[in-house]
Amino acid sequence: MSGRKVIKSSVIVMLLIIGGKILALVRDALIAEKFGATYVTDIYNFSLGFVYLLTTISYGLTTTFIPLNSDHIENSSSEKRNKFVNNIINLSAFFTIIITVILIVFSKQIIYLFGHGFTANMNIYSQSVEIIRIMLLSLIFVTLQSVVTGVLQSHKRFYEPAAMALASNMVYIIYLVFLTAKYGMKGFAVATVIGFFVQLAINIPGYRKLGYRYRFVMDIKDSDALSMFKLMVPIVISTSLIQLNLFVNRSFANNIYFGAVTVLDYSNKVSTLAYEVFAIGIAMIVYPTLSELAVKKDIAKYRKALVNSINTIMIIMIPAAVAIGILRHPLINVIFRRGAFSLEASNLTSSALLFYCPAMIAYGIRDILNKAFYSIKDAKTPMVNSFTGIVINVIINFALIKYMKVSGLALATTISAIITTMFMMANLNKKLNGMNMKKLFGGFLKISFSSAVMGACIYAVNYICMNEFSSFMKGSIMSIFASFVAGSAVYFICLHLTGIEEYEYVVKAVKNKISM
Numbered sequence: 001m002s003g004r005k006v007i008k009s010s011v012i013v014m015l016l017i018i019g020g021k022i023l024a025l026v027r028d029a030l031i032a033e034k035f036g037a038t039y040v041t042d043i044y045n046f047s048l049g050f051v052y053l054l055t056t057i058s059y060g061l062t063t064t065f066i067p068l069n070s071d072h073i074e075n076s077s078s079e080k081r082n083k084f085v086n087n088i089i090n091l092s093a094f095f096t097i098i099i100t101v102i103l104i105v106f107s108k109q110i111i112y113l114f115g116h117g118f119t120a121n122m123n124i125y126s127q128s129v130e131i132i133r134i135m136l137l138s139l140i141f142v143t144l145q146s147v148v149t150g151v152l153q154s155h156k157r158f159y160e161p162a163a164m165a166l167a168s169n170m171v172y173i174i175y176l177v178f179l180t181a182k183y184g185m186k187g188f189a190v191a192t193v194i195g196f197f198v199q200l201a202i203n204i205p206g207y208r209k210l211g212y213r214y215r216f217v218m219d220i221k222d223s224d225a226l227s228m229f230k231l232m233v234p235i236v237i238s239t240s241l242i243q244l245n246l247f248v249n250r251s252f253a254n255n256i257y258f259g260a261v262t263v264l265d266y267s268n269k270v271s272t273l274a275y276e277v278f279a280i281g282i283a284m285i286v287y288p289t290l291s292e293l294a295v296k297k298d299i300a301k302y303r304k305a306l307v308n309s310i311n312t313i314m315i316i317m318i319p320a321a322v323a324i325g326i327l328r329h330p331l332i333n334v335i336f337r338r339g340a341f342s343l344e345a346s347n348l349t350s351s352a353l354l355f356y357c358p359a360m361i362a363y364g365i366r367d368i369l370n371k372a373f374y375s376i377k378d379a380k381t382p383m384v385n386s387f388t389g390i391v392i393n394v395i396i397n398f399a400l401i402k403y404m405k406v407s408g409l410a411l412a413t414t415i416s417a418i419i420t421t422m423f424m425m426a427n428l429n430k431k432l433n434g435m436n437m438k439k440l441f442g443g444f445l446k447i448s449f450s451s452a453v454m455g456a457c458i459y460a461v462n463y464i465c466m467n468e469f470s471s472f473m474k475g476s477i478m479s480i481f482a483s484f485v486a487g488s489a490v491y492f493i494c495l496h497l498t499g500i501e502e503y504e505y506v507v508k509a510v511k512n513k514i515s516m
Helices: 005-036 039-054 054-076 077-106 107-114 115-118 122-136 136-154 164-178 182-202 202-211 225-254 260-271 275-296 299-326 326-336 344-375 380-429 437-468 471-496 501-515
Strands: none
Touching: 005 039, 005 077, 005 182, 005 260, 005 275, 005 326, 039 054, 039 107, 039 115, 039 122, 039 136, 039 182, 039 225, 039 260, 054 077, 054 136, 054 225, 077 107, 077 122, 077 136, 077 225, 077 275, 107 115, 107 122, 115 122, 115 299, 122 136, 122 182, 136 182, 136 202, 164 182, 164 260, 225 260, 225 380, 260 275, 260 299, 260 326, 260 344, 260 380, 275 299, 275 344, 299 344, 299 437, 299 471, 326 344, 326 437, 326 471, 437 471, 471 501
């Protein structure tokens, strides 16, 4: 694939991801409008969180499937490749169905153990059991989608997987706009299952176009299947622990007050928006480079690529954390404050969002460090680190929840993320016999200074806008728009004056493209 095609593909994929995130915000705004921050949304967010906890298995499935199928593409016949894919589909579906049936049977016990706050009222308890049973049906579609998207990505087809969130969010929005009044939250749980089915369905045409056809093959003793499931274990454990951390927080929130899970969930979604659009994408791009350099044992270039990647993440995430922290009230107002989502719920969400913001920076750096460990064939360190993060988070949760409620849970997550990220960096620095910490620290100081100057500008703009407009919604919209324009200009000027290498490289690359 030529450089021009790579750029074009990357832009289209990024636009599809951003489109999906925009629709996700619209979806969340509609949920807030229709259901508010109540036990109903708590049940939905709790059930969805439990499903996401289990979908980490599918992440491990895709991650380990791609290199094995790529090997079959290069070295095997289409018949053997098709047999391998069908075997993985059937084995994965078989075990997923068994797990789903077991979870549905024991759904009452799941709610009792992890959502104990729902058991105080029998009506709420029965609703939560019913909703989680419906939502668990999503797992079969998630599993099948993981294999099919793995096939597409191993053939360098990224458009369909990138469009999955866009497609499913359209289903949710249609339901919320036209059908909520008639079918309520139970209907939305069904719509969620349909959304996961749609994510699978949009990948099927591309899958078939590549020549794959379904056949019933189930050989658990197949060497490729055994190898793949063995490789999955540390990755699944590591990713599951990250999702488990979020699930543990929801369990704590469930015992504070009705609506607390929703407040925690919405504040977390806003704080991770920039991280999910940019940081995850950068980590995906840098992973093949680090893997190639690790294989070549070119430690000097490996260190340089790693440091540049971390600095690039910080260039995006530090100002994003500062801006979101300052603009938390107008952001929550614009996204959620309408309908059943009250002023009190908006203020509680804004407060939790403030304490989540620093975690954005740690998450971005952590993802790069995780990819770095995977590139040197060390999956154990990220797994142990994730477990350590849960222990630290739970301990701090107990210490803060009494005094700070939901904001305490957010702060505990941030502290845990910062500590574990620092541990990972120290460990990797030791493994590489140094990773140019002086440059990293220097970059951090320069970016932090630029972000602080930008923050002062945004604070002034926000203060003026919120006082000039009598309508909180108009003031919020104007504040966000004016802050983005003025803050971006100030930040980029500061980056240029401080001489950040990665920023200058990007500016130079853009100038070269424009002059072509």
